[in-house]
Amino acid sequence: MSMEARKPKSHKWIVTSVAIVVALVIIASLVILLRHTTQPFVEVHYKTVGWFYDNGFLENKTYLILRITVANKGYTEQVNCRPWSFSVTIDGITYEPWALGSIPFALYNGTTGTNEFNVSVLVNFAPYFHALPSVGLSNNASISGYIAFEIPNPNFEEKAFTLTSSLTYGNYLRAEIKVIEEN
Numbered sequence: 001m002s003m004e005a006r007k008p009k010s011h012k013w014i015v016t017s018v019a020i021v022v023a024l025v026i027i028a029s030l031v032i033l034l035r036h037t038t039q040p041f042v043e044v045h046y047k048t049v050g051w052f053y054d055n056g057f058l059e060n061k062t063y064l065i066l067r068i069t070v071a072n073k074g075y076t077e078q079v080n081c082r083p084w085s086f087s088v089t090i091d092g093i094t095y096e097p098w099a100l101g102s103i104p105f106a107l108y109n110g111t112t113g114t115n116e117f118n119v120s121v122l123v124n125f126a127p128y129f130h131a132l133p134s135v136g137l138s139n140n141a142s143i144s145g146y147i148a149f150e151i152p153n154p155n156f157e158e159k160a161f162t163l164t165s166s167l168t169y170g171n172y173l174r175a176e177i178k179v180i181e182e183n
Contacts, residue, residue: 040074040139041176042167047183049146051158062153063098064088064161068132071142077170078136081143085168086132088149088161098150 049065068086072079083097132145153159167175 038074039176040072040076041178042075042079042137042165042169043071043073044163044165044167044177044179045069045071045182046163046179047181051153053153062151064149064151066147066149066163067144068147069142069144070132070137070167072137072139072169074139075169075175076139078138079167079169079175080172081132081137081167082134083132083145083147086147086163086165088163090151090159090161094164095149095151098148 045068047067049067052063052065053061066088070079070081087094087096089095132147133143135143137143151159163179163181165177165179167177169175
């Protein structure tokens, strides 16, 4: 029986193998690190329901009504969702929310130009039209509702606005917020 002498592995093969192993370890470490360091945030979606105004009782008042959905995306502590955590800025002026229940009963819809909008009936009786409630949102929970802003606007024109929010979590720490407008 003859024994063949084993050829030693080439130096190039060893270096290549070590480089592949090191690269795989680095990639696996980055994947684990990214999974555990994803920053939590709150996602706020909003849609403009319309710009409404009264047909005579409250002259020069326009109401901007928005449908808002707030979702906790990763905070382990509850996110404090309150209607007064939102504001809109129009022409450099910031407006706070207006209580939906205190809006005049019938408003003209300036957005569509035709519809009457009976706020009190919708707020009190329609399950799909409710004010954004004050709640604590657990991780992956969401809530929807409506917010109104009273804007002095004698021309009843739609204006560009910026929606901002100061939502907090835990012991009133400021949450990272992503605001998305829906069409």
